[in-house]
Amino acid sequence: ADAGTAVTLTLPRPVTVRADGRPYWVPVDTIKAAATAKLVALPAHSPFVYQVVQLKNPAGYPLLAGPVHLYRRGAYMGDDQLEHAGPGAPLEISLGIDSTFRLERGPKKEVNGRPGFLSDTRHLQRVYEIVLRSGARAPAEIEVREQIPVSKNAVIKVALAEKLTTAGYVVDRERGLVTWPVQLKPGGESRLDLAYTVDLPEDWKLR
Known part of the structure; x- marks a missing residue:
């Protein structure tokens, strides 16, 4: 069972499984399906x-x-x-x-604002730069997926800093996912900025 679903699968033909306590793979079905291939980058999680x-x-x-x-x-x-x-x-x-592409990600700017007069809220700003380089001989499109924090506490406010973030993105605010379709020329390079702000109580720490 998985995700609350109980499934019974019927084998198309009898098989012999050794009684040695080891797991064995048994073919159950063969199905063809149309699929779309693409290149995807996840800079916050991997340099590839x-x-x-x-x-x-x-x-x-x-x-x-x-x-x-x-x-x-x-x-x-x-x-x-x-x-x-x-x-x-x-x-x-x-x-x-795909080893024909290189990916780098690093902090570009960090602002740790102190609470103002009659305020107990700190304002933080984070800016990251993503660099994509192509070693391919043909043009390529890469889908770059970045992540911003998603607040699970009403006193913490997280927002995408749109003016500081490279244009052309699509944002899924519920999942904190920011996505760009990046066109790379043969041997070309592309740079993206991701920026967001966090407002939180003065005595709280951001990990």
Whole structure:
């Protein structure tokens, strides 16, 4: 069972499993599905650009969360973690690193404001710079995904500093996700700024 769902799978043919206490992989079904390939960068979590595929679960049953073995044109690509996906639900699977691109991320500016007169609130500002470099011989589009904190306490206010953040982004405020589609020329470079502010009580600390 996974995410409150109980599933019974029927094998298409009898199989022999050794009674040695070891786990064995058994094929249950084979389904083809249309998928979209893209390049994705997650600067806050990794200095690499990844090849990913996006698709919808084509099966008539949920795919349970767990490890998945990846193959491309018959060649083993590695393992990934599959999240629970019901029938028709979106899936995103990483095919590994694309080493033709370089990614850097670092702090550009930090402001730790002190409370003003008759105020017990501190105002903090964080600005990060992301640098993408291409070693490819062809143009490429990379989806850059950045994260800003999401407040779970009403006394802490977090906001994207729009004037200091590079234009062209899409923001998901509930998840704190900021996304840019970046066009890179062969051998080209692109720089992005991400900025946000945090207002919190004077005696609180920001990790």
